[in-house]
Amino acid sequence: MSGWPVPRRRTSRSNVTLVTSATTAPGAPEVYFDPVRQAFRRKRARRDALVGMASLLGFVLVVGFAISRTSGWPLVQETFFNGSEFIATFPGLLDAFLLNVRIFLIAEPLILIIGLLVALARDLRSPLLLPLRVVATLYVDIFRGVPTILVIFLLGFGVPALQLQGVPNNAVFWGTAALVLSYGAYVAEVFRAGIGSVHSSQRMAARSLGLTSMQTSRYVVLPQAVRNVIPPLLNDFISLQKDTALVSVLGPIELLRQAQIDASSTFNYTAYVGAALIFIALTIPMTRFADWVQARMRKRRSMAGTA
Amino acid sequence: MTNTLLDIAGVWKAFEGNSVLRGLDLSVARHEAVVLIGASGSGKSTLLRCVNGLETVDAGRILLGGDLDVTAFKTDMDAVRRRIGIVFQSYNLFPHMTVLDNVTLSPRKVLKRSSADSIEQAMALLQRFGLADKANDYPDRLSGGQAQRVAIVRALAMEPELMLFDEITSALDPLLVGEVLDTVRDLKAGGLTLIMATHEMGFAREVADQVCFLDAGVVLEKGTPEAVFGSPQEAKTQEFLARILK
Ligand SMILES: Nc1ncnc2c1ncn2[C@@H]1O[C@H](COP(=O)(O)OP(=O)(O)OP(=O)(O)O)[C@@H](O)[C@H]1O
Ligand SMILES: [Mg+2]
Numbered sequence: 001m002s003g004w005p006v007p008r009r010r011t012s013r014s015n016v017t018l019v020t021s022a023t024t025a026p027g028a029p030e031v032y033f034d035p036v037r038q039a040f041r042r043k044r045a046r047r048d049a050l051v052g053m054a055s056l057l058g059f060v061l062v063v064g065f066a067i068s069r070t071s072g073w074p075l076v077q078e079t080f081f082n083g084s085e086f087i088a089t090f091p092g093l094l095d096a097f098l099l100n101v102r103i104f105l106i107a108e109p110l111i112l113i114i115g116l117l118v119a120l121a122r123d124l125r126s127p128l129l130l131p132l133r134v135v136a137t138l139y140v141d142i143f144r145g146v147p148t149i150l151v152i153f154l155l156g157f158g159v160p161a162l163q164l165q166g167v168p169n170n171a172v173f174w175g176t177a178a179l180v181l182s183y184g185a186y187v188a189e190v191f192r193a194g195i196g197s198v199h200s201s202q203r204m205a206a207r208s209l210g211l212t213s214m215q216t217s218r219y220v221v222l223p224q225a226v227r228n229v230i231p232p233l234l235n236d237f238i239s240l241q242k243d244t245a246l247v248s249v250l251g252p253i254e255l256l257r258q259a260q261i262d263a264s265s266t267f268n269y270t271a272y273v274g275a276a277l278i279f280i281a282l283t284i285p286m287t288r289f290a291d292w293v294q295a296r297m298r299k300r301r302s303m304a305g306t307a
Numbered sequence: 308m309t310n311t312l313l314d315i316a317g318v319w320k321a322f323e324g325n326s327v328l329r330g331l332d333l334s335v336a337r338h339e340a341v342v343l344i345g346a347s348g349s350g351k352s353t354l355l356r357c358v359n360g361l362e363t364v365d366a367g368r369i370l371l372g373g374d375l376d377v378t379a380f381k382t383d384m385d386a387v388r389r390r391i392g393i394v395f396q397s398y399n400l401f402p403h404m405t406v407l408d409n410v411t412l413s414p415r416k417v418l419k420r421s422s423a424d425s426i427e428q429a430m431a432l433l434q435r436f437g438l439a440d441k442a443n444d445y446p447d448r449l450s451g452g453q454a455q456r457v458a459i460v461r462a463l464a465m466e467p468e469l470m471l472f473d474e475i476t477s478a479l480d481p482l483l484v485g486e487v488l489d490t491v492r493d494l495k496a497g498g499l500t501l502i503m504a505t506h507e508m509g510f511a512r513e514v515a516d517q518v519c520f521l522d523a524g525v526v527l528e529k530g531t532p533e534a535v536f537g538s539p540q541e542a543k544t545q546e547f548l549a550r551i552l553k
Contacts, residue, residue: 201395201397201399202399202401204361204395204399205395205399205400205401206401207361207385207388208359208361208388208392208393208462209388209392209412209413209417209461209462209465210385210386210388210389210413210417210418210465211385211412211413211416211417212385215416215417219412219416220401220412223403224401224402224403227403300447
């Protein structure tokens with residue numbers, strides 16, 4: 001976004017550091033650092049980094065040593081961190097994980113669409129559309145109250161039991177549908193909070209320019225609302241990545257189910273640890289990304305506050 | 308064709324049983340600059356918001372251009388707002404859009420102008436008010452004075468017949484008030500009809516054709532700046548002016 005400060009060009013001249021922004025005349029110092037002060041700062045930063053690394057390394061060594069010296073450790077290692085077991089099961093786990101990824105990729109866009117539509121429906125003011133508003137409110141009330149796993153049971157076992165014509169009785173289909181319904185209710189509330197966070201003066205300003213109510217929502221309110229809720233939405237994404245494992249209760253061989261099969265055939269739990277590692281490998285980057293987005297937005301907001 | 312652009316007759320407006328406008332009458336001629344003065348809470352903002360339909364009146368009639376009844380039940384308010392611009396104390400720029408997008412949004416979406424046409428028009432307006440170099444900036448990079456001038460340009464881009472200004476300099480650093488008032492002066496010179504609520508008495512005296520003193524929801528006294536500021540007839544006007552000019 002071009003609301004950000006222009007990247008600053010650093011130019012070193014003799015001992016003095018000049019920071020020249022692209023818009024000021026070259027040669028006019030905008031920021032001036034005392035070289036002694038700057039050298040001290042740099043030295044301190046380097047020292048802090050070294051001390052931090054050393055401290056962390058020491059901590060890991062001490063804890064690792066302590067754990068490996070406990071009497072139960074060999075058994076724990078054999079049961080949970082078995083190298084050959086890991087090598088034997090990991091490829092199968094990765095394979096099974098593709099199903100989680102597929103469920104996630106199909107569910108997420110549907111959740112966003114349902115969440116947005118329900119959020120909009122809940123704020124409808126037209127009396128003719130009251131039924132829509134009531135349905136949307138009921139939907140949110142119900143699906144936020146019922147545990148996700150219960151929804152999965154209900155849809156995954158319940159609907160196929162009806163043996164309806166033309167209705168799929170595929171477990172992955174109903175498991176995904178249950179996740180979509182459950183998360184859709186949460187995401188709808190997130191969107192609604194976002195819409196509420198846009199100050200009413202924005203709507204008033206847009207209407208005063210002749211924009212219709214719909215145009216105001218579309219061009220003025222929603223873009224700001226969505227921007228405001230990106231961090232909480234990312235959190236829900238992360239949660240959904242893990243919850244794809246819940247579909248395993250219906251039987252399809254996804255990551256958790258595969259690990260369960262491996263573990264029960266050998267009485268060794270290394271496969272579970274492998275499954276955990278795979279989930280973590282996906283959620284950690286997402287979490288870091290969410291942190292980064294959040295930090296960026298905080299910075300932007302504080303900048304806007306001073307402008 | 309009559310020379311009256313806006314005719315407000317017997318307008319009442321209450322909030323929760325508290326009447327803010329009490330049968331207010333006001334007539335604005337084309338090319339006239341009307342300045343509303345009055346104590347805080349006297350109903351200046353409420354009046355302006357009723358004129359462009361941001362509030363609905365409880366009784367009375369507001370006629371625009373002799374033909375469009377702003378207060379009629381079946382009037383399309385979006386059509387009213389297309390013909391009347393308003394600028395608020397808080398600039399209310401859209402923070403997620405550049406200055407240029409702020410200005411071109413409603414010409415494109417409401418007037419269905421082409422992108423190229425609306426950009427050309429917006430740039431001409433920004434140029435005229437010394438804002439051309441800000442076109443691609445986001446509002447959070449603007450000073451208060453610049454932001455308020457962009458808000459004025461954004462309203463002007465709809466080519467309104469009537470402009471309403473609601474204390475547009477009240478939120479500004481005193482040093483920045485001048486540039487915004489210059490903009491209004493410029494518009495007045497260009498023949499735009501405008502109604503302005505303000506506490507800037509010096510400016511009111513200079514730019515107004517008609518000064519209206521609002522008190523308790525009616526226009527208690529009105530006239531030329533010379534008459535109202537020079538020899539106010541009503542005791543309340545005298546009191547208000549003595550207080551504010553002190
Ligand atoms: N939306 C609203 N709901 C309830 N009361 C309102 C509303 N808008 C205005 N009022 C009340 O109406 C009265 C007149 O308000 P208004 O903003 O029109 O006054 P004003 O003359 O513009 O004052 P100021 O100089 O402070 O801007 C005030 O007492 C205010 O509290
Ligand atoms: Mg006011």
